[in-house]
Amino acid sequence: MKKWQKTKCVLVEKETWQKACDKKMGYKQKLKKFIxxxxxxxxxxxxxxxxxxxxxxxxxxxxxxxxxxxKKGSPDIMRCLLRLxxxxxxxxxxxxxxxxxxxxxxxxxxxFQARETLLELVPPLLDSYxxxxxxxxxxxxxxxxxxxxxxxxxxxxxxxxxxxESYEEKRKQEEEEEMWKEKLNKEAxxxxxxxxxxxxFDYDYTQEKSTETFDDWTERIRHEYYSKQKSQHHTFxxxxxxxxxxxxxxxxxxxxxxxxxxxxxxxxxKNFKPPPxxxxxxxxxxxKNKYEAKFAHVINHLAGKxxxxxxxxxxxxxxxxxxxxxxxxxxxDKSGTVYRxxxxxxxxxxxxxxxxxxxxxxxxxxHVTKIMSRVKAISQILNQLSADK
Numbered sequence: 001m002k003k004w005q006k007t008k009c010v011l012v013e014k015e016t017w018q019k020a021c022d023k024k025m026g027y028k029q030k031l032k033k034f035i036x037x038x039x040x041x042x043x044x045x046x047x048x049x050x051x052x053x054x055x056x057x058x059x060x061x062x063x064x065x066x067x068x069x070x071k072k073g074s075p076d077i078m079r080c081l082l083r084l085x086x087x088x089x090x091x092x093x094x095x096x097x098x099x100x101x102x103x104x105x106x107x108x109x110x111x112f113q114a115r116e117t118l119l120e121l122v123p124p125l126l127d128s129y130x131x132x133x134x135x136x137x138x139x140x141x142x143x144x145x146x147x148x149x150x151x152x153x154x155x156x157x158x159x160x161x162x163x164x165e166s167y168e169e170k171r172k173q174e175e176e177e178e179m180w181k182e183k184l185n186k187e188a189x190x191x192x193x194x195x196x197x198x199x200x201f202d203y204d205y206t207q208e209k210s211t212e213t214f215d216d217w218t219e220r221i222r223h224e225y226y227s228k229q230k231s232q233h234h235t236f237x238x239x240x241x242x243x244x245x246x247x248x249x250x251x252x253x254x255x256x257x258x259x260x261x262x263x264x265x266x267x268x269x270k271n272f273k274p275p276p277x278x279x280x281x282x283x284x285x286x287x288k289n290k291y292e293a294k295f296a297h298v299i300n301h302l303a304g305k306x307x308x309x310x311x312x313x314x315x316x317x318x319x320x321x322x323x324x325x326x327x328x329x330x331x332x333d334k335s336g337t338v339y340r341x342x343x344x345x346x347x348x349x350x351x352x353x354x355x356x357x358x359x360x361x362x363x364x365x366x367h368v369t370k371i372m373s374r375v376k377a378i379s380q381i382l383n384q385l386s387a388d389k
Contacts, residue, residue, distance in 0.1 A: 285329050
């Protein structure tokens with residue numbers, strides 16, 4: 001082939017590749033528009049008419065359509081994309097699934113919007129890929145960790161809002177009671193004024209005629225003045241107080257009421273029983289009973305399970321520091337035969353070789369390393385206890 005023909009073929013290939021890229025860019029812009037404006041029916045019709053493969057379109061940084069929808073879309077668009085077999089197991093360059101992106105979106109939003117994302121966006125992603133909550137991103141954060149953080153945030157925000165609402169309701173009730181009291185007082189005053197008028201109009205002051213002369217008036221004023229002086233003089237003189245038997249009889253009922261109150265308080269103190277205090281041993285005993293029941297259930301129903309994840313394994317306790325406290329909470333004697341027997345059974349149960357013989361065919365391949373590292377840690381704790389004994 002001649003040189004100009006080769007260059008022509010290369011140019012044709014470049015043109016076709018450029019057209020394909022432009023076509024994908026156009027598809028991407030259209031999909032973004034439909035997702036932002038919440039148009040699931042138009043999105044479905046557009047994908048069907050152009051025969052688009054959603055998993056082939058890259059939204060940058062290794063993200064697909066579900067990543068973009070979980071960040072900026074609505075639940076209706078999310079369900080539509082999942083029905084069109086969009087891949088929910090794809091991780092971007094940061095190791096985030098669409099589930100991680102939706103949970104991170106909820107952590108950035110306010111309480112009410114975060115609650116909507118938790119109830120509407122997260123469940124369809126979990127249904128399509130249940131093991132996604134155990135997948136770690138590059139930072140080492142799983143979807144379960146983000147889900148727990150989001151639930152804590154929503155719970156704290158709603159408890160705060162409930163307290164504020166209760167405080168506002170109390171304030172409104174107090175204001176209504178005050179208004180009601182003022183209204184009753186005004187009505188009572190109005191009724192009293194209607195029944196007992198302030199001024200008596202039956203007496204005619206104009207008809208009164210004074211027959212008193214000036215001399216009589218001066219004599220009356222002088223007499224009133226001297227009588228007032230005598231009364232004031234008598235108030236300052238000391239006088240012996242007479243014994244009044246009725247006064248002592250009035251004080252007796254008050255004393256009887258005080259005695260009754262004292263007796264009632266003493267009876268209340270006797271009848272009152274403080275609530276029982278929850279000990280650490282009782283909490284550890286509950287955990288141990290749950291652990292034994294769950295382990296027996298998993299062993300009995302092991303034949304049907306083919307993919308046990310890290311969360312499906314019946315661990316004694318999630319915190320390694322309190323494994324020994326949970327296992328031996330009801331065995332106080334550390335030197336007895338019961339303690340040694342139970343320790344030996346737990347060593348056999350959590351020995352790595354014995355554990356792999358039992359659960360080798362039933363473990364999920366993505367969780368094998370994580371499960372075995374936890375099994376080895378528990379086995380080391382039990383071996384340390386047997387060495388210290």
